[in-house]
Amino acid sequence: MRTAVIAISASLALAAPAALSAQPPVVLVQAGHLSPGEPGYLAQTGASGNPFGLESTFNRRVRDAMIKRLKAAGVDARRLAARVEPLGVAGATFVSIHHDSPGGAAMVGHAITGGNENYYRGEGTGTARPTPYPNSGRHRTPATKVSPAVERTSAGTARRLSAALKSIFTPANGARGRFSGVIPPNSNRRMNHFYGFYRTTARSRVIVEVGAAPDDNPFLAKVPLISRTLATAIISDLKARKLL
Numbered sequence: 001m002r003t004a005v006i007a008i009s010a011s012l013a014l015a016a017p018a019a020l021s022a023q024p025p026v027v028l029v030q031a032g033h034l035s036p037g038e039p040g041y042l043a044q045t046g047a048s049g050n051p052f053g054l055e056s057t058f059n060r061r062v063r064d065a066m067i068k069r070l071k072a073a074g075v076d077a078r079r080l081a082a083r084v085e086p087l088g089v090a091g092a093t094f095v096s097i098h099h100d101s102p103g104g105a106a107m108v109g110h111a112i113t114g115g116n117e118n119y120y121r122g123e124g125t126g127t128a129r130p131t132p133y134p135n136s137g138r139h140r141t142p143a144t145k146v147s148p149a150v151e152r153t154s155a156g157t158a159r160r161l162s163a164a165l166k167s168i169f170t171p172a173n174g175a176r177g178r179f180s181g182v183i184p185p186n187s188n189r190r191m192n193h194f195y196g197f198y199r200t201t202a203r204s205r206v207i208v209e210v211g212a213a214p215d216d217n218p219f220l221a222k223v224p225l226i227s228r229t230l231a232t233a234i235i236s237d238l239k240a241r242k243l244l
Helices: 002-021 055-072 148-168 223-240
Strands: 026-031 048-050 076-080 093-100 105-110 119-121 125-129 178-182 204-212
Touching: 026 055, 048 055, 055 076, 055 093, 055 223, 093 105, 093 148, 093 223, 105 148, 148 178, 148 204, 148 223, 204 223
Parallel strands: 026 076, 026 093, 093 204, 105 178
Antiparallel strands: 105 204, 119 125
16 A cells, blocks of 8 residues: 555656646737836827827737737737736746837847836936936836846747748838847847836746838738737747747
């Protein structure tokens, strides 16, 4: 009897990692600038002029379509608005969806180590910097950290998303503007120190500017194509990380 109990216990111990790995990966998809806003950034309401009007409307459409595709692939995909709730939410991946303003570009940024989130004047105006202005709006605390491991994983996710976006950001699909790919660290503080990266403990954290309005409006109108492409890239990234 004792031998049988030991054998059963051993088999359960061996099964435990498999049971844990069977949990679907959590992917947090944020619609940038969608109300409710993030304290300290409430003045940043996004661009306009896309085929759906406000940037937040475009971002929400892409986010919701991505959520459906991710869930169909077995991912625990969760919707986020501009205010990340709950503060410090965990996940495999955090991705924030945006589009740029006139003269901007399609590009992908990711969390980097060093420094911290951006501070602006008031609730989000003026030049981004790593320390508060005297009149900076109050930020929610505590902020989360970006470790070297998070930066490495985020960079890999960003490369896959960029390659996927580049494949469809073509004149044939209505893209008329620039494609900048994965932006270098410290090249765009607004993106690489995006506040959302400091509101989650996700192991990978990226931000996507899908294109620029109104330059790329014919492309931005293709929400099914954009959402399918980005969701597929995230799924491929999860598989490469052996999470799916």
